[in-house]
Amino acid sequence: MAGEIYKRPIIFAIAALIAVSVGTVVTTIYPMFTPQMHPKLENLKPYTPLQLVGRDVYMSEGCHYCHTQTVRPLKTEVMRYGEYSKAGEFAYDHPFLWGSKRTGPDLARIGGKYPDAWHYAHFEDPKQFFADSNMPKYGWLKNHPIDPAQAEARMKALGFPYTPEDIEALKGKNKLDALVAYMQVLGTAVAKKPQVTGMQAILERKNPLSGDANAIALGKKLYETNCAACHGADGKGGIGPNVVDNIWLDKEGDVTDGFIYFVIAKGTTAGMQINGRVGKGGMPAYDTMFDEEKIWSMTAYIRSLQQK
């Protein structure tokens, strides 16, 4: 009878094993053998040795406990971070690093968002960029050189392709270099497509808030918290270019207010053409963060800086 089972420990254990195996097989083991668990985007490449070492640093330091790496297909999330994550982006991720908590922002689309210099400076002291940040400083990683032989062994373990030159190039590099290289490749298998439809008209527009004292004051506040760390408190540049010298996207000559609006709103994706000027990348888009009034206010403030 069924009651017997409660008198036989081994049979009971087998019954328990069967009970736990059903869900295990259906939801975990069976899917492993289906192609939907092994998708790969066409543009996805295995990690280079430098990127892989960077990924190992990311795991060692537990970055994934505060930063997720998966953008959910929710409207505000796509606005904040970019295109939602695709299953085929993670084929080389052993293990996945999607995380479970966002104490800091998602990093799935961080690659290419900022220039390398931004990352170095931010790892050195996050508070320079975000005064209220609680992220620990990671500048100390630059004192830890990469061991090329170790990196090579790890590439072999994963079966990723590499050349002897790749390994040679690791000499003299440190763990911070690796971490920055990893940041820059994150999310790049999905092409960035800035939404610039309807922006052409803006390029010709004059700033409706031009010279408005209130707008300049608001613009100053926004500039100080969001722009100054890269473009300098006086606008004379740093990680990002000078914004008061009349050279825009490497080309001298004045631009319209609308042009400045455009760059703040949409950032500079590499190769993007704006009124005969070409972007190099490195400036993130701010239009998901700031409404029109704020962007025009920043434009007004930048103009006021130029006049100083």
Added chain:
Amino acid sequence: MNDYRYDNQTVVGFIASSIVWGVIGILAGIWASIQLWAPELNIPPYFTYGRLRVVHTNILAFGLVLGALMGIFYYITMRLAKTPLAFPKLARVTLYLFNIGIFLGLVTLLGGYTQALEYAEFEWPLDIAVVILWVLFAIVIFGTLLKRKEKQMYISLWYIIATIVTIAVIYIINNLSIPAELFKSYHLFAGVNSANVQWWYGHNAVGSELTMAVLAVFYYFLPKSTGLPIYSHRLSIIAFWSLVFAYLWTGAHHLVYTPLPDWIQTVGIAFTMFLIAPSWGSVVNGYYTIGADWSKMRTNYLTKFFLLGITFYGLQTIQGPTQGLRIVNQLVHYTDWVVGHVHMGAMGWDAMVIVAAIYYIIPKIYKTEIYSVKLANAHFWLVLIGQLIYSITMWISGLQQGVLWKAVNPDGSLQYTFMETVAKIYPYWQIRTVGGIIFTIGMLIFIYNIYMTVRKGKANLATSQA
């Protein structure tokens, strides 16, 4: 009196070790909680948030809870089998192996050696040690069960067996990895598949160690300490089998709205909803057991630990499934809400029941009474208040985060930068630290009380032998 030569030394050894690891794990948690609002307390390379958090979770889950459970399981199994442990020397080996393993775990995690899988961070050599430990533990438990003098196996033994089996299955599969060096490996699975295996493990590590195992403790010590028989045997049979069956389907509720195939998410969510039934089977059983004589709440100081423990288990198992629903998940996932949820379970349910068991066991073993019921009551209120401050604060802050992340201006642009949403959370994180400290003071009082009980017991023993 029963005169079995029960191996109490090993039981006490596990309990004492687990307390030491518990103190380390809790202090790591408090330190990490302060780092969230005072980042200058990050001391690289060993004591940054990214490393202390993993020390906190692993040392508490495996050092404190698993250590205490192994000791308590030996205690329960001997008594329910009415026989000493089958292999007492082997049992002693498990104690040493356990402590060596946790120590190495602590050192390697601080050193940044991690598999980066939540609750499976230990690197592969330690995983092998854990599997050996678990096999030896199983040999002692099953060996004892096979030579038992009591034919019928009581409910607690079902849960002990299920725990042993489930942990073995999930731990081995999720820790399959490609070793690259000693203390460096890569998950055998990649991407979406890696995520699916990991959260199937992650959820069931909690499901077996922090649920099934603690139910074993609950079902044994509630009747033992109150003298009240379990309300319904039939209910416990139904609850047991449906819990054990349903748990393993639910891991994907940790991956809602990720690129994991939708059908796995949906199946996970559905089974998560179903889990309310068996969970509440035990809640009903617990409440009706105590309900047979409410005066026990007044006359027996341990009753309230069990009552509040099973209450938080009940709340936990309603809150958890609710969080799995897509509509709720999209708001609270990745926020502090989930942190509050976990800590209600850990501090409200697991810690309550396990300390109650230790309060029962230690005086029994040392043939004495608890040193101070007053201190035990103070402990109870402090951990209760500390836990409530902790989890309620996290729920509020979690909802706030979820809403701030979604807030949009009239023109459709986002209302807050990420930094602005973090800055608003600092006060909650400070309150959370206060809750954690209150909880810790309660636990320190508990440790003192246990220590004094042991001293009293040893003194009595010395006088009676003199």
